[in-house]
Amino acid sequence: MADxxxxxxCRTPRGIGKVGKGALAHLHPQHLGATVLxxxxxxxxxxxxxxxxxxxxxxxxxxxxxxxxxxxxxxDAGYSTKASxxxxxxxxxxxxxxxxxxxxxxMSGMEDVVIAGGTEMMSYxxxxxxxxxxxxxxxxxxxxxEKHPQSQQGVCADAIATLEGIDRAALDQLAVTSxxxxxxxxxxxxxxxxxxxVYNMDGSIALDxxxxxxxxxxxxxxxxxxxxxxxxxxxPVDETGRTYGQLIQSKYPQLTEFDHVHHAGNSxxxxxxxxxxxxTSKDYADKHDLTPRARIVATxxxxxxxxxxxxxxxxxxxxxxxxxxxxxxxxxxxxxxxAFAVVAEKFIRDLNLDRKKVNIxxxxxxxxxxxxxxxxxLIGTALDELERSGGRYGLVTMxxxxxxxxxxxxxxx
Numbered sequence: 001m002a003d004x005x006x007x008x009x010c011r012t013p014r015g016i017g018k019v020g021k022g023a024l025a026h027l028h029p030q031h032l033g034a035t036v037l038x039x040x041x042x043x044x045x046x047x048x049x050x051x052x053x054x055x056x057x058x059x060x061x062x063x064x065x066x067x068x069x070x071x072x073x074x075x076d077a078g079y080s081t082k083a084s085x086x087x088x089x090x091x092x093x094x095x096x097x098x099x100x101x102x103x104x105x106x107m108s109g110m111e112d113v114v115i116a117g118g119t120e121m122m123s124y125x126x127x128x129x130x131x132x133x134x135x136x137x138x139x140x141x142x143x144x145x146e147k148h149p150q151s152q153q154g155v156c157a158d159a160i161a162t163l164e165g166i167d168r169a170a171l172d173q174l175a176v177t178s179x180x181x182x183x184x185x186x187x188x189x190x191x192x193x194x195x196x197x198v199y200n201m202d203g204s205i206a207l208d209x210x211x212x213x214x215x216x217x218x219x220x221x222x223x224x225x226x227x228x229x230x231x232x233x234x235x236p237v238d239e240t241g242r243t244y245g246q247l248i249q250s251k252y253p254q255l256t257e258f259d260h261v262h263h264a265g266n267s268x269x270x271x272x273x274x275x276x277x278x279x280t281s282k283d284y285a286d287k288h289d290l291t292p293r294a295r296i297v298a299t300x301x302x303x304x305x306x307x308x309x310x311x312x313x314x315x316x317x318x319x320x321x322x323x324x325x326x327x328x329x330x331x332x333x334x335x336x337x338x339a340f341a342v343v344a345e346k347f348i349r350d351l352n353l354d355r356k357k358v359n360i361x362x363x364x365x366x367x368x369x370x371x372x373x374x375x376x377x378l379i380g381t382a383l384d385e386l387e388r389s390g391g392r393y394g395l396v397t398m399x400x401x402x403x404x405x406x407x408x409x410x411x412x413x
Contacts, residue, residue: 001107001108002106002107002108002109002281002282002283003107003281003282003295003296004102004103004104004106004107004279004280004281004295004296005279005280005281005282005285005292005293005294005295005296005413006277006278006279006292006293006294006295006296006379006383006410007044007278007279007280007285007290007291007292007293008040008043008044008277008278008293009040009194009275009276009277009278009293009376009379009380009383009384010036010039010040010043010194010195010196010275010276010380011036011194011195011196011273011274011275011276011373011376011377011380012024012032012035012036012195012196012197012198012207012272012273012274012275013195013197013198013207013208013209013210013211013273014210014211014212014269014271014272014273014367014368014370015123015198015206015207015211015212015271015272015273016123016211016212016269016270016271016272016368017121017122017123017126017269017270017271017272017368017370018123018126018270019123019124019126019127022123022211022271022272023198023206023207023211024121024123024198024206024207024272024273025121025123025124025272026206027121027198027200027206027272028064029058029064029065029069029073029119029120029121029124030064030069030072030073030076030119031073031076031198031201032073032119032121032198032272032273032274033056033069033070033072033073033074033076033077033117033119033274033276034073034074034076034077035077035196035198035199035274036117036196036274036275036276037054037073037074037077037079037115037117037276038077038078039196039276040115040276040277040278041077041079044278044290046113046278047080048074048078048079048080048082048083049080049082049083050112050113050284050288051074051079051080051082051083051084051113051114051115052083052084052105052111052112052113052114053083053084053085053086053102053105053111053114053115054070054071054074054079054083054084054085054086054114054115054116054117055070055085055086055088055098055101055102055105055114055115055116055117056068056069056070056071056073056085056086056087056088056098056116056117056118056119056372057087057088057089057090057094057095057097057098057117057118057119057372057373057375057376058070058087058089058094058118058119058120058372059089059091059092059094059120059371059372060120060125060371060372061087061089062125062128063124063128064121064124065119065120065121065124065125068085068086068087069087069119070085070086070087070117071084071085071086071087072085073085073119088101089372090400090404090406091371091400091401091402091404092337092339092369092371092374092375092398092399092400092401093375093398093399093400093404093405093406094118094371094372094373094375094400095117095118095275095372095373095374095375095376095377095378095379096375096376096378096379096396096397096398096406096407096408097301097375097406098116098117098118098375098376099116099277099279099296099299099375099376099379099408100299100301100406100408101116102114102115102116102277102279103279103296103299103408104299106279106280106281107296109281111281112280112281112283112284113278113279113280113281113284114279114280115276115277115278115279116276116277116279116376117274117275117276117277117373117376118274118275118370118372118373118374118375118376119273119274119370119372119373120272120273120274120370120371120372120373120374121272121370122270122271122272122370122371123270123272124272126270134152134235134236134237134244135152136150136237137150137306137401137402138150142238145238145247148306148307149247149248149250149251149307150247150306150307150309150401150402150403151244151245151247151248151307151309152229152232152235152244153309153310153339153340153401154228154229154232154262154267154340155229155232155233155244155245155248155258156248156307156308156309156310157229157262157267157310157339157340157341157342157343158227158229158230158233158258158259158260158261158262158342159248159252159255159258159308160308160310160311160342160343160346161259161261161262161342162255162257162258162259163252163254163255163308164342164346166261166342166345166346166349167259167261168227168259168261168266169219170345171261171262171266171341171342171345172219172222172223172265172266172341173219174266174338174341174344174345174365175217175222175265175266175341175365175366176217176218176219176222177355178338178359178362178363178364178365178366179213179214179215179216179217179362179365179366180217180362181359181360181361181362181363181366182210182213182215182361182362182363182366182367183213183215183362183366184361185360185361185362186209186210186213190361190384190385190388191210191361191381191384193384193387194380194381194384195208195209210367211271212269212271212366212367212368213362213366213367214265214366217265217366221265222263222265222266225263225264225265226263227260227261227262227263228262228263228264228267229260229262230258230260232244233245233258233260245258247307248307248308251305251307252307252308261342262340262341262342265365266340266341266365267339267340267341267365268337268338268339268340268363268364268365268368268369269364269365269366269367269368269369270368270369271367271368271369271370272370273368273370273373273374273377274370274373275373275376275377275380276376277376277379277380279296280292292413293383293387293412293413294383294386294394294410294411294412294413295410295411295413296408296409296410297324297326297393297409297410297411298320298323298324298408298409299320299323299406299407299408299409300316300319300320300323300406300407300408301316301404301405301406301407302315302316302319302404302405302406302407303402303403303404304403304404304405305403306402306403307403308403309399309401309402309403310339310340310342310343310399310403311346311399311403312399312400312403312404312405313336313337313343313347313397313398313399313405313407314346314347314350314351315405316397316405316406316407317347317351317395317397317407318351319407320395320397320407320408320409321395321409324409326393326409328351328352328353330392330393331357331393331394331395331409332357332386332389332391332392332393332394333357333360333382333385333386333389333391333393333394333395334353334357334358334359334394334395334396335358335359335363335378335379335381335382335394335395335396335397336348336358336359336363336396336397336398337363337364337369337374337375337378337397337398337399338359338363338364338365338369339364339369339398339399341365343399344358344359344363360385360389361381361385374398375396375398375406378396378398379394379396379408379410382394382395382396382410383410383412386410386412387412391412392411392412393409393410393411393412394409394410394411394412395407395408395409396408396409396410
């Protein structure tokens with residue numbers, strides 16, 4: 001089997017995902033995708049006629065984010081029409097899955113040049129949501145709901161914290177650490193290698209730096225925030241009158257009470273963003289004077305309980321480590337998406353990780369989580385950190401709705 005190499009990775013800054021407030025919210029999602037696709041080509045003097053495929057992640061594929069965003073963004077970026085494109089949805093895990101599939105195409109010998117990435121403009125998706133209809137992952141399929149009731153993700157996060165006995169103080173401390181790590185990374189310019197500015201249609205800069213972080217966040221400031229998912233817990237979701245909370249309790253009757261511990265400060269930020277990675281075979285890289293930055297060592301996917309929804313990252317990490325014949329001690333950089341603080345906290349505890357190796361430059365609680373793009377962003381972040389620190393292996397994973405987690409291990413070269 002051939003090797004697949006990451007030649008380059010780039011991303012936009014993450015803008016606040018709110019219309020009228022975020023610096024990117026007025027732009028078209030395809031424009032955001034085109035920004036990183038254009039940058040990845042220009043940075044590497046890439047002949048886009050050579051691009052075999054573009055594999056793109058976008059979770060909410062409706063309206064402006066519908067119609068195969070990967071292909072349309074490539075055309076908007078000025079790519080050759082020979083460069084094909086597709087768009088997929090694995091919810092939050094989409095941006096890792098695009099890289100994993102791109103790697104598989106190259107490693108199988110079927111393709112030589114594939115670009116992977118993703119785009120999500122949460123400012124747009126929140127603006128088109130119907131506030132009168134509770135969002136349900138099962139699409140209203142009552143047969144599925146009886147087999148695998150799926151709740152609202154924040155309610156799931158509080159349920160996991162309750163079942164695991166993880167208190168708010170521990171989760172708030174993790175959120176403070178995320179903000180501190182992000183502030184240090186920004187101050188020291190650790191994101192500069194991957195960050196590309198986003199321009200308005202008139203050529204002026206829309207955003208050239210992270211917009212979401214809240215430096216100076218403390219335990220005291222977080223302590224003043226109200227938890228939010230107790231409100232969601234009691235929302236009726238179907239004609240039976242069952243609530244989000246009762247859906248979980250139907251599978252976990254021992255959960256007689258919820259300890260609501262998550263709030264805006266220890267949950268992932270709602271943001272807009274996009275990212276792209278150039279992945280090639282060694283033969284193509286050698287022939288076109290491209291210097292690989294990393295080798296893709298192993299990839300994996302794992303499903304877990306869809307009712308609790310957020311617990312698949314730990315088994316996914318174990319699975320990908322086994323595939324790579326590595327142990328947790330071999331990993332120098334861990335990136336676990338901070339969808340909610342309990343996801344990262346449980347991950348660290350279950351795998352007995354050195355906290356100094358986890359989300360070294362902050363996570364989604366500080367920087368935000370543009371759903372379909374986040375996985376690709378995290379892979380680029382891990383690569384930048386491996387190069388900065390001289391580490392060898394990085395592991396990236398994240399929870400996804402439906403009770404899933406993709407994972408990947410990369411090796412700096």
